[in-house]
Amino acid sequence: MIAYIENMAEKISSALINLYDSAFIKCKPEENVEMKFKCITKVLRILEYKREELNYKFMMNNPMVRGDFVKDKNMKMIEDGCLNFLTFVTEGSQKRLFKDSAVALAGALMGIAQEIGVFGLNKDIDKAFKYYSAASRQNNALGAFRLGLFYEKGTVKAKSYKKAIAYYKHAAKLGLIEAMHTFGTILIYGDLNSHKDTSTGLFYLKMAVKKSNEDYAYPYYDLARIFEADNNVTDIVPDNKYAFLLYEKGAYMGCPNCQYRIGRAYEFGELYQEKSLKDAVKWYLSSAELGQTDAQLGISTFYFTGLRDVIDRDYNKAYTWALKAAVKGHHMASFCVADYIENGIGIKRDITHAMWWYTISSALGNKKAKEKVQELKKRYYSKRKAIKFMGCCSF
Template sequence: MAVRLLISYFYIVGAMVFLVFSIAAHADGGLGAKLGNPTGLVKEEVVGNGSSVQPWLIDALEKSAEHGTSIKKREVGLFFLYDLSEPENFVRAMKWLTVASNEGDATASYYIGLMYWEGKGVAKNGTEAVKWYLLAAKRGESMAQAMLGSLYLNGDKFSRTDVDGKEALYWLSLASENKNAIAQRVLGDMYAQGVGVDRDINKAFSLYKQAAMQGDEDAEMQLGMLYLKGIGTEKDAVLAMKWLNKAVDDGSGRAMCFIGNRYMYGDIVSKDFEKAIYWFERSAKAGDACGQDNLGEMYNAGTGVKQSDVDAVKWYRLSAAQGTADAQYNLGRKFEEGKGVAQDLLRAAALFRLAANSGQVDDAEEAWKRVASVIGSDKERAALELVKKLSVAEDFLAVLDSDR
C-alpha cells in the first residue's frame, strides 16, 4: 500500500512539474520586440523547494524507477531536479533523465539540455544543451522544437548557434503544429513583422489566437491589440479589452503598459494620467521594461505624479538594463545634466552610444557627438570600452556603476 501511494504521489508531482514548466517558460514578445528571445524560453530557473527527505524515500524512488517505464524514470529524474534540488540530487536527476533518454524519452532529452543550459549538476555548456535539444526535437518534444527555433531565429553566442531563418521556420512551424503556444506566438510575431517570412497579418492573427487560447499571456496581449486596431480582423473594442484584461490577469506586464498608454493618450478611453500611472506602476513592478521606461518619463515630466529626477533615474535604470534604447538615452541625459544622479559625462556618452546602437538613432547619435566632443579622446575611448562591457554584461547595472 505504501509503495502504491508513493507511486501515485510521484505521478502527480511529475505531471505538475511538466505542466507548469511547459506553460510558464516563454519569452517576451511584441510587434516591435526581438523575436523569440531564447533566454526567455528558459527564464525560470531549474530549482526546487529544497525540501529534505529521508534516505528511504530516495531509495524507494530509485527502486521504483529501476523496474519502471521510461516515463517513470523521467519523472523520478524530474522529482530529483525540482523537488529535491540539492547538488547530490542533481546528479541523481541527470542519471535517471539520461536512462530515460537512452530509452527514447523525448522529454527527458529536453530536460538534460536544460540542465546544461542552466548549469544544474553539470557545468554550463550551450553547445551540449543544443545537442540534447536537437535530440529531443527530432523525437517530437515541442518545447525543444520551440527552443531550437528561437535560437536559430536570433542566433546565440552561448550555444554558438548562428542565425538560420530556414531552420528557425522549420522548428517553430513543427512546434506550432504540435500545439506549442510559445512557437505559435513567436511565429505570429514573425508573420506580423515579416521577419524570415512574407508579412501576413491574417496568419499572424490566427497564430496569436491559437496561442492565446492556450493561455500565452503575450499572445493574449497581441490579440487584444489586433482587435483594438482592426488589424487582421474587424475592430472590436469589447474583444480587445477582454484579451488585454486576460493578459493582465495572467501577469503580462507588457499588457499593463499597453493599457497605461491608452489612458496616457486618451485612446479608446478618456485621458486619465492617474490611471496611466496606476498601470505603468503595475507594469514596472512586474518587471516590464516598457512600464519602467514610461513610469520614468512620467516622473521626469511630473505628469500625474510629483516631478522627481531621482525616481525617473530609478525607473530608467531598470528599463535600460533590459535593453530599452529610449531608456538608455533618457538615462544618458540624466548623467549629462546631473539630475537625479551625479553628473558623469563619460557614462552619459556611453549610454548615448549604446542607445544609438540599440535603435534610438537620431537623438542618441546627436547626443553622443555632442558629449564626445567635450570629454576628449581618452574619455571617448573609455566610453566606447564601457559600451562594449554593457553590451555583453550579465549584470548591466553593476557594470554601469563600477568604478564610480
Template sequence: MRRLATQGNAYPEAQFFLANCYGTGMLGLQVDHERAYHLYLQAAKQNHPAASYRVAVCNEIGAGTRKENPRAFAFYRKAASLGDTAAMYKLGMILLHGSLGQQKNAREAIGWLRRAAEQADEENPHALHELGLLHESKDNSVVIHDEAYAKELFTRAAQLGYTPSQYKLGQCYEYGTLTCPVDPRRSIAWYTKAAEKGDSEAELALSGWYLTGSEGVLKQSDSEAYLWARRAANKGLSKAEYAVGYYAEVGIGVKQDMELAKRWYMRSATQGNKRAMNRLTELKRLGNKKSNQGRPTRAQTRDECVII
C-alpha cells in the same frame, strides 16, 4: 524513469520529462542536447504535443540536431494541430510574417493566433498581445481595426503577467488611447508592474511620472526620476541614456555634471539617437558652458526626455 522512457511500450510523458532533464541538467544529469532531441522525437512520434513543439524548436535553432527550417515548420504545425498553445502562437507568427522560408498566409495565421489566445495562460499570453497589436493598427487588411477589442486583449494579457501588455496599458491610461480614459493611477500601476520585471521602457515612463508627480497618486521626486531613468539607461535603452544625460546636465536628481552628461549623451548617440547627437553638438558650440536658458520646468524636462 529511463525504463519508462525506453523499455517496452515507452511512455511518451516519461520520454518528454527525461528529455527535459537532459536538456537542462536536472536530476544531476549532464546536459546532452542530442539525447534530449532523440527523446523529444520519440515522444513526438507518439503524438505528444509539447514534445512535438520542442522538436520544432530544436530543428529551428539547431539544438541537438542540425538546423532544418522545413522540418521545424512541419513539427510546429503538428504540435499546433495536437493542441499545444505555444505551437499555435508560433505557427501563427510564422505564417503572418513568412518566416522559416514559408509563404505568408494572413488568414490562416489569424486563425492560429485566435486559437492560441483562447487557450492563453500565464505561460502563453503572447497571442493575446499580438492580436491586440493587429486590431490596434489602422494600416493592415488582416483584421478589423477595433480599439476597444485591442484594449480588451491587452488587458487579458497584462492580467496574465505579460510585461509588454502591462507597459502598453500604462501608455493607454497615460495618454487616453484605445478607449481608455486618462487615469494616472492606473497608468502608474501598470507601468510599475512592468518596471518591476525589468522592462526598460516602463522604467523610463515611471521616471517621467516621478518628474511631475500626480496629485493624490504619486509624490513628485527628482531623485526617483533619476534612479528610474538610470535603471533603464543601464540596460542600454537609448532614450533613457539621453534622459540621464539631460538630468546630469540640468541637475535633476543628481548633482549637475557636464562631463557625466556628455558621457551619457555619447552612449545614446552611439545608438543613433539624434537628440543626443544634437545636444553634443550644442555643448561643443557652447564650449561646455552652461546654457543661459535657465532651469527647465519638470513638465518641459518630461517632454524632452520621456516623450520621444
C-alpha cells in the same frame, strides 16, 4: 542603487517554494512527475529571464552593476533538486520507470539548462542542440520549438528560416503555447520570408490565447494588436473595443506588454477609454515592475515631472527606473540616464559618466545622443584647452 542590485538576485516566490516542496520533497522521484515538470519549467523561465537581463548588463559593461550577485539560497536548493530529477529520468536504468514522453520532456528541459548554463551545468550549446534534437525526434513540442529558435538565430547550425518555421509548426501542432504564438504571428505578418497566411495564423494565435496562463500570457498582446485600427493587417477588420478587452484580459493575467498598452490607452484616451493619468500610472508601474522597458521609461518620466494627487516628484526614482530600462538596451532610456547624470538629477553630476551613456544610446541608434556626444566632446576639449592656456600664461 543598492535596491536595484538586490533585484538582480534570483529571488523566488513562496508559491514556487511550496510547489517544489510538494513535487520533490514530499514524494519519491517517480511520483508526481507532472508537477515536477511544471516546477522545473517555472524555474527555467525565471533563470532564463535573469540570464537575458544579465547579458545586457555585461554586454554593455555597465559600471553601475556588479557581476558577483548572490544567488538566493532557496533557488540553489531548487536548482540542485531539478538537476537530480532530470538526470534520474534521462540517464541509466531508471528511465524504464517513466513514459517515453516524460523522458523526452526531461531531455528538452535538460537542453535548456545546458543552453543557458544553470543547475550547476556549464553553458554548452552543442549539448543543448543534441538534447533538443533527441526530444524532437520523440515528438516533444518543447524540443522542436527550441530547435526552431536555434535555426532562426543560427545558434549552432547555419541560419535557416525554412527549418525554423518547420520546427515551429511541428511544435505548434503538438500544442505548445509558445510555438502556437510564434508560428501564428509569423504567418499573420509573413515574417522569416514566409508566405503570409492570415487565416491560419489567426487560428494558431487564438489557440495560444486559449491556452494562456499566468506564466505565459503574451499571446493576448499580439492578438489584441492586430485588431487595432492601425494594425496594417489588411485581412483583419479593426475593432478597438475588442482590442482593449483582449489587452485587459492579458493585463490581469500578468502580461507586461498588455499592461503597458492599457497604460497608454488611459494616458492618451485611446481605444475608447477616457483619459485617466491615475490609471495610466497604475498600469505603467505594474508593467515596469515586470520588466517592460517602455513602461519603466514612462514611470521614470512621471517621477521626474510628478503628477498632483497621483504621483510625487522623486528624482532618485526617476533615475533608477530609467536605468533599469537602459541596462536592457532601451535607446531612449539610455539617453534619459545620460541626461540625468549630465544635470545631476537623481545622481551625482558626472560629465564623463554621462558621455558614456550618451555613447551607449548612440550605439543603440539614437541620433540625438550622437549629437550630444559631439557637443560634450567639443565642450570638454575646449575647456581643457582653456585650462592649459591659462596654466601657460600664469606666473
